[in-house]
Amino acid sequence: MIKDDQVPITSRVTLQPDPRLLRSLGRNHDLPSALADLVDNSIDAGARHVRIRFVRRDNRLVRLYVTDDGRGISSAAINTAMTIGGVRRYGPGELGHFGLGLKAASFGHADELTVVSKTADGSYTGRRWTLEGAQSGFECDVVDQDFARRELATQPPAAGNDSGTIIRWDSVRTFPVVHDERETNRFFTETVEKLRRHLGLVFHRLLAAKVVEILIDEFDADMDAVGSAVPVESLDPFDYAHSGHPEYPKTLQVVSDPPHQLVCHLWPPRSTTRQFRLNDRPERHQGFYVYRNGRLIQAGGWNGVIHDAKDLQLARVVVDLAPGSEAHVRLNPEKSRIEPDESFVRALQQAAGEDFTFDDYLDDARALYKRGRRREAQRPRVIPPGRGLPPAVKRALRTELRPIPNEEPIDIRWGRVDGDVLFDIDRDARQLTLNRNYRTVVTGSTTGSLNDAPLVKTCLYLLVENIFQGHYMGSRDKDNMDLWQSVLTAAVRAQQ
Ligand SMILES: Nc1ncnc2c1ncn2[C@@H]1O[C@H](COP(=O)(O)OP(=O)(O)O)[C@@H](O)[C@H]1O
Ligand SMILES: [Mg+2]
Structure with missing residues (x-):
């Protein structure tokens, strides 16, 4: 009797994969994760600079370049590099893994992948995979060396360096197909934001340590002009101002x-x-x-x-x-x-x-x-501040205190105040006015700006916010006002 935990075998047949399986390669990659895979390769090649460039023609994105100033791919190594699943020996610190990233990331988004590279010994090499060529028997194109030289001479940061690599995508399926300026602008802006977020997060340690710099830009082929480059900044998921608990991490x-x-x-x-x-x-x-x-x-x-x-x-x-x-x-x-x-x-x-x-x-x-x-839940709600405080302070206040819904905010500004007191409040106009005669003393500068003196303004706001609530000022409020005015006026004069 055959035990059913063992599957019985009679013989073996060989079943070659159909090249059409390439269609499914990289389909789980969104654009940010695909480009992260290309940046991995640049970092493995010792690149200090990586440039992601979108090319626009006739109001449509038509091509993408990822260019680096790494050590490049030699003509001896490029066939393995382009082989799907072609693994090489990896050094201990390297990001490469499956021998698949470049090809999967590229075919997940584009029908054509071109790689051109130069190494420090002055040699140029290039290969191109088209999805069609790959599917009809894994035929890879050898790129003309003069073309490789021209491409590498025009794309920064390879252009300014002895060695470097360009990954070029044509017929990108995931770019919008319409020739529409607004649609293209919208897609480009959103994509740049997504890329900055994803790459900023994935490479946050390497970006903060300045191991690599990543820039994103756009080349308009009709105008022959490059837009301004946007840097990818480190986005550190552990970057809090202070720990939530004194004993942590x-x-x-x-x-x-x-x-x-x-x-x-x-x-x-x-x-x-x-x-x-x-x-x-x-x-x-x-x-x-x-x-x-x-x-x-x-x-x-x-x-x-x-x-x-x-x-x-x-x-x-x-x-x-x-x-x-x-x-x-x-x-x-x-x-x-x-x-x-x-x-x-x-x-x-x-x-x-x-x-x-x-x-x-x-x-x-x-x-x-x-x-x-x-x-x-226990903290009382507040009337939020309006103009006069820097965004960072407003954000901090929003984090700590919940606003009373549908209340006009309190503007905080410098202006004329009767007498020599430090401040005045106008409950109806929702204004907290600081006496402009003290502006130089408080800010230490003769030229002021809308959001100057954030410390004094924030302290005052926390002190008097409650006075703005309710329909009339009670005797307690009046007494508090008198107290603050006399003490704070003495304080600001002492600072003079
Ligand atoms: N920008 C680059 N600079 C130098 N070599 C590269 C670059 N991109 C790819 N390569 C070479 O191509 C090989 C294959 O890359 P990839 O398909 O991403 O697989 P893996 O990174 O897992 O080895 C890499 O191991 C590397 O040798
Ligand atoms: Mg890789």
Whole structure:
């Protein structure tokens, strides 16, 4: 009798893959993750500068370049580089992995991929894959060397360097097809924003350490003119002004092979910064931030260790993958997520420090979130400030205090005030006026601007905001006003 846990075999047949399978290659890549894969290659090649360039013709985007000043691809190496799944030996710090990124990222978006490259010994080389050629028997085109030379002489930053590589996409399927200026502008602006966010996040460590600089621009082929380049800035998901809890971040040990560490952070509650929001609901970004060689692979998510929960939104954990972790932690092909095996998930669950466990951390995260909510509920609502304060202060106030709905904001400005007192309030006009005679003393400068003296204005706002509420000024309010006026006027004069 045959046991059913063994599948019986009689013989073997060879089934070659159909080249048409290439159609499905890279389809899970959106444009930002595809370009991140190309930037990985540039960084592996030691590039200091990467330029992403969109080319516009007849009011339509027609081509894309990713150009770097890395060490380039030699004519001996280019065939392997263009081979789908062609892996080479990787150094310890490299971002390459599957031998697939360049081809998958490109075919996911374009029907034509051209690679031209120059190396420091002065040689030029180039190959082109068209989706059609690849599908009819993996036929790859050899690019004319003069063309390679011309391209490399015109595209920065390769143009200004001895070596470098251009990745060029033509027939890009994911660009809008209409010849419409407004539609093209809209797409371009949105795409640049998405790219800055994604690349800024994925490469935030490398950008902050100035390992690489990434610029995005647009070339208008009809006008023969380049628009201004937009830099990708580091977007650090751990960049809070101060920790949400004085004892954090805390480090836990993961008993895995090789061993890992969890650096557990707690964000301060209710942050409105880009670094916390990451352009989404904050509860979407809790969990593990997994890095491989300084590149962020996964931005949040608990990988089956626990479930997402609203009250864990302040919890973010740094995991740096150790060399040799590949046996237990795989990357998905888009390099946007790790796929840990069961033993690694268990090791994560059991991560601990001295008398401190992963569960304790989660408890602290929940408690902090709850405290933040309670504090918010107990605080009285306020009339928000209007003109006169810098945006950063208004943002901070919005984070801490909830506004009373449908109230005209309070403008804070310098102006004429009767007598020598520091300020005056006009409840009906919703104005807090600072005595302009003290402006130079307070700001230390004779030329003022709308949002000057933020410290004094903010303190005054916090002091008097309550007076603007309600229909009349009670005796308590009047007495407070008298108190503040006499003390603060003495103070500003002492500063004179
Ligand atoms: N910008 C570049 N500069 C130098 N070499 C490159 C560049 N892009 C790709 N390559 C070469 O092509 C190879 C294949 O790239 P890719 O398909 O992304 O796979 P992987 O990065 O996993 O090796 C790389 O290993 C590298 O040798
Ligand atoms: Mg790669």
